[in-house]
Amino acid sequence: MANWNNNAVTIYAPLEVVKTWLIRLSPEDQDHPVYLFNMHKLFPDRFQSDNQHGTLAGDDGWYDDNTGSTWPPDIHLDDDVNATYLGYDTVRAPNNGTLIRLHKLTGWTIINEFEEPGCGFEGTLTCDEHGITDEQRDYRPLCEVCDKKHPAEEYVDDADDRVCRQCRAEDQKPFPAENPRPHLFTEREYQGLLDNGRKASVHSDFDPMPVVRLRAPGSSASWLLAMIET
Numbered sequence: 001m002a003n004w005n006n007n008a009v010t011i012y013a014p015l016e017v018v019k020t021w022l023i024r025l026s027p028e029d030q031d032h033p034v035y036l037f038n039m040h041k042l043f044p045d046r047f048q049s050d051n052q053h054g055t056l057a058g059d060d061g062w063y064d065d066n067t068g069s070t071w072p073p074d075i076h077l078d079d080d081v082n083a084t085y086l087g088y089d090t091v092r093a094p095n096n097g098t099l100i101r102l103h104k105l106t107g108w109t110i111i112n113e114f115e116e117p118g119c120g121f122e123g124t125l126t127c128d129e130h131g132i133t134d135e136q137r138d139y140r141p142l143c144e145v146c147d148k149k150h151p152a153e154e155y156v157d158d159a160d161d162r163v164c165r166q167c168r169a170e171d172q173k174p175f176p177a178e179n180p181r182p183h184l185f186t187e188r189e190y191q192g193l194l195d196n197g198r199k200a201s202v203h204s205d206f207d208p209m210p211v212v213r214l215r216a217p218g219s220s221a222s223w224l225l226a227m228i229e230t
């Protein structure tokens, strides 16, 4: 089975100009069109003008040798005022050979943040005015809570979720003895919430009355709090 490498490519050039190096695959009316690299424009020595898709017959190793990945990816595009963004999956490894070629032909700054969880690696390709660097590192999973990448040893192996060690520790901290949210409730209300939480943890049928009503500013929404589970 093929392993898939995820590529998040940033090109510091306007979308309409980047598109001149791509071929649109899908019909005009589609909301999320798919593109391919124009392989004739990138590698005119290898692909004739009637073969912009870069179809190969009997030369399967060409893509591996020249692009880094086994076949050309389906690309999704996005942009903002700063850059154009390409998102796509490549087989086994990033197609950095194609991106380096595009950089050499255009002079654009191109960055590919790639990752391959299945093979345990990630990396960054940077093509800019200083040259070309292609760094590979061990794969670092993304924490669901802090939304940051950490080394694999920062996660509990058999946990169902991807929560880093630090976020897990934060989550398990006991509630402080004194009210940490004086703008939400008084000290007396906070102690009442803790008391009810303690009782509920011992008596499963304990059903306390609300202690605090919180109101959303500028709206009629409100919440009734009866306890803090400890």
Ligand SMILES: [Zn+2]
Residues within 6 Å of the ligand: 143, 144, 145, 146, 147, 148, 163, 164, 165, 166, 167
């Ligand atoms: Zn985290």
